Amino acid sequence: MWDPGRPGVPADLRPDIPHPARMYDYYLGGKDNFPADRAAAEKALAANPEFRSTARANRGFLTRAVRCVADLGIDQFLDIGTGIPTAGNTHEIAQAVNPAVRVVYVDNDPIVLSHARALMSGTGSGGTTVLQADLREPAAVLAAVESEELLDFSRPIGLVLAAVLHFLRDEDKPYQVVTTLLDALPSGSHLILSHGTADFIPAAVRDRVTGVYDKATAPLVGRTRDEVRAFLDGLDVLTPGVTTVPLWRPETTPSPDADRVSMYGAVARKP
Template sequence: MTTSDGSRYSEIDITVPHPARRYNYWLGGKDNFKADRDSGDAIAAVFPGIRTAAMENRRYLRRVVDHLARAGIRQFLDIGTGIPGPYNTHEVAQAVDPAARVVYVDNDPLVVVHARALLTGTKEGATGYLEADLRDPRSILNAPELTSVLDLDQPVALLLIAVLHFVGDGDDPYGVVETLRDRLAPGSYLALSHSTWDVMPPEAVERLRPLAAAGPVPFVPRTRAEVARFVDGMTLVEPGITLVHHWHADEEGPPEAEVATYGVVAGPT
């Protein structure tokens, strides 16, 4: 299928739940389908805090982008961006510097369709949109949709927000991140968030295990030590690896078990 500007995107399968559309549902959005809502409700039935976790993750994204923009980063590569919602990366970055440049990447064609229609930035800056899969990082790095907007020889903030837990161990998640990290110029940062069961009651974990294993997309929560491997050898921005609602937050926020998502910012590389 071809868009009005001549670019191509994949067909949208509304019968299979997709993480980006399910996340949109949890955030109160309308860009989702019955399969996404059914899947989201099934998860919420055993983890009632999932909507809190989704919103706290989104707030974390805003704080991260604002922090890095104020630290001087002017280029952002947002992989697994999801459907446009509150605190979109280019809005936060360009509020600090209108010349900031952002490329959004997602493997759901609906995300790209909505991004092209809704994510318009400043005249001074630039935004780009790419339908691609994190599990194929070289296709992202070499895509003209990326290289026409971002200069990878200059510092970039690589954002992997709530996406790595959808990369199963069989798809070499650490190798994927290493490939992306290796292409970043000196002075770049990596920011990520990742679901965990470390802070959840054992009975909740046992109820969630079948749902995590049953979906068409793998869901692999990881421990703090496993999350730390993604930023091995990098300098961690304070407070290091923490739950997302504690990262540079002004208030304590909800109980940790309702958030159950680690966040970390590391660099410069």
């Protein structure tokens, strides 16, 4: 297990600054976080105690969505904004459907790279690769994947952008980022998207949470349902469309407040 307290932690991990990947790990009950991450996460939880259940609901969505896309026959995935490994990583979910599935993980946080071994192990034969790159530079992400011939761009790919686009400010041109990535993928590729929203919380709560992330390595930019739907323009959106994450093809009875969870999710096919 990663021990953030041990000597020799690489300097670029910046344990003194909260990182979204490590805060998310804390919400999920993980141990791969530093005191600064825990303090920031506790502040966010104090403002909005539902962060923890939202993170879990997002993981549930990711599981169902990856399984759905693998069931459709997609056998290669590009998962950008991987996060710290937790129960049910993309390659484990997809390789349970088809052991030959290949997964390329991309994250800009060095702590994710430090877990490469966990991300690269699995029962499947397809294999996994972990790259450090930034979603804000989609051409560089694609160049890294293409140069190492990690995926076959002539066949459909599952692009996973789960709980990551809300770390891009409008000036990072998130819509252009998604378009650049999708343009590189062939017809029949699928986009798995989840995205935080402030649609269901009071402005004062939103501002407190935003204030916490403004001091972290990435801001938190909630977007409305229509703004999230706009990421899917030109794609065929699978039923049930853009929903809060627990309401996307639930496998158990959703809780009464499932329609107010602060994360939207959707899966869409490139025609």
